[in-house]
Amino acid sequence: MRKILFIDDETNILRSLKRLFRNLEYECYYADGITEAINIYLELDFIDMLVTDIKMPNFDGIRVLKVFKEASPRTIRVALSGYASVDSITEAVSKNLAKQYFYKPWNNDEIIGSIKKMFSLEDEFEQVNLFDKVQNFENIKTLPRLFDRVNMLIQKDKSIEEICGIIEEDLAITSNILRLANSAFYQAKTGNLQQAVMYIGLNNLKQIILSYEISQMKEPLIKKGESVWQHSARTNNIFHDLHEKYYKKKVPPIVGTAGLIHDIGKIIMLQIFEEAYSSEILSADISDDQIMAQEKVNFKIDHAVVGGYFLNWWAFPIELIEVCMYHHRPSDEHIIHKELVALVTLASMIEKGEYEILRSSFLEALDILKIDLEYLKPIIVKYENE
Structure with missing residues (x-):
């Protein structure tokens, strides 16, 4: 049975989640903060999904997602927040900390259906046994070098200047980013990498780097x-x-x-x-x-x-x-x-x-x-x- 851990500092939110998931086919756990969440995690062999509030007073949800990403990378991480915290949701997703997000107040059918579909997607990957088919191609399973470095800098909230300093070590990808920023789509009209990155955005930048690095592997x-x-x-x-x-x-x-x-x-x-x-x-x-x-x-x-x-x-x-x-x-x-x-x-x-x-x-x-x-x-x- 799939195990789901919900974290929220608001008692009424946890009560609502308990009512919603009471009769479903999941083994659910509920914590009002990081301390209780860690204790629950340590008692269990594995948690299939973590659903955490983003805005909590003593230990914010971004840090919770980071902790679980390091401790249990195979756990599906989901962010939960009010509409006022759109920037926090964007941060969680762009830093690869959360795979999915829901806003409060949520739609019951939507959140149940989405969780079911996320688990179905995991099942589909397991059924095709793709891992066995590509086990000899380790450098694909490992994140490409520049993508990994840039992603870590973004997660650590480093400056655009520092991120661009890393990118500029690769002249080919630097020229590609500048070319894209000056294309008809972005129309940045700049020869400055920092300005180009600001036009493109950090989330798009990561995915462009990943795409480029994979294409250059051989x-x-x-x-x-x-x-x-x-x-x-x-x-x-x-x-x-x-x-x-x-x-x-x-x-x-x-x-x-x-x-x-x-x-x-x-x-x-x-x-x-x-x-x-x-x-x-x-x-x-x-x-x-x-x-x-x-x-x-x-x-x-x-x-x-x-x-x-x-x-x-x-x-x-x-x-x-x-x-x-x-x-x-x-x-x-x-x-x-x-x-x-x-x-x-x-x-x-x-x-x-x-x-x-x-x-x-x-x-x-x-x-x-x-x-x-x-x-x-x-x-x-x-x-x-x-």
């Missing part, structure tokens, strides 16, 4: 993955346009690189299976649906699961894990953030010019968002003309 394979990165970069721009059109607001920083990272599984599979993946998959003139089927035939796994698995391993936000896992099947019952996944699905197919084929995944995404092809026409025309 130098002879870099050019073979260029088409994937070009597709992903354009998909991210289309995703931002779709998001702004649909929600009438800019993309939240937490998911700012959803389009950029959605196909990262292909790059990882290229690193793992090398020339075989390049010649049999990337060089083949086949659709994405055919790619998924061919991957399963040739390698017993597909890039969607591979991407989701490693983002989960690296404790990325659940939104980005779902984008990787489900952008080919946006109506999957396990998805928590269906509209986000649907937007990336549409963005990817618009970039490839496959929207007129009306594949099932494209139609599912339209249905989820309750829009039609005509709604997409202005964005389609914009990117066709580029």
Whole structure:
């Protein structure tokens, strides 16, 4: 039975959680502070999920998440907070401390459904036995060097100046960040790395570094993955346009690189299976649906699961894990953030010019968002003309 530990300094919140989870299929524990939480943790072999309030007077939730990340990295960490603490939620997610978050007052069905889906996602990863398939590729399971260093500096609240000092040691990635900041999307118009990082944002910066480092792991394979990165970069721009059109607001920083990272599984599979993946998959003139089927035939796994698995391993936000896992099947019952996944699905197919084929995944995404092809026409025309 899954074990969940809830931490909140407000007695009424703990009472509400006890009532809500009383008859569910979980073994639940409740603590009003870090001392009680640690005592509970020490009595148990393992806690599957931690749900903690962010704003507590004596020991804030960010520190609680840090403690549990170090003590029990396999525990799913979830942040709970009021709407007034949006910055704290963003901090928890951007520092890879929390995979998911809920606001008070929460919707009972939403919080129960989301927790169930998070556990289902873990079960799916265990069932595919991906770990056994890639056990000889240790440098993928270990976070890339620069990403790890930058992530640690962000977690320690170091200055932009210090973070940029680390990045500037790698001239190639520095030039790539400046190029992205000065692109039509960000329009930073700067040659200064610190200014570029401020335009891009720290959360986007981390994911850009991760994507770049993975693509550079085996130098002879870099050019073979260029088409994937070009597709992903354009998909991210289309995703931002779709998001702004649909929600009438800019993309939240937490998911700012959803389009950029959605196909990262292909790059990882290229690193793992090398020339075989390049010649049999990337060089083949086949659709994405055919790619998924061919991957399963040739390698017993597909890039969607591979991407989701490693983002989960690296404790990325659940939104980005779902984008990787489900952008080919946006109506999957396990998805928590269906509209986000649907937007990336549409963005990817618009970039490839496959929207007129009306594949099932494209139609599912339209249905989820309750829009039609005509709604997409202005964005389609914009990117066709580029």
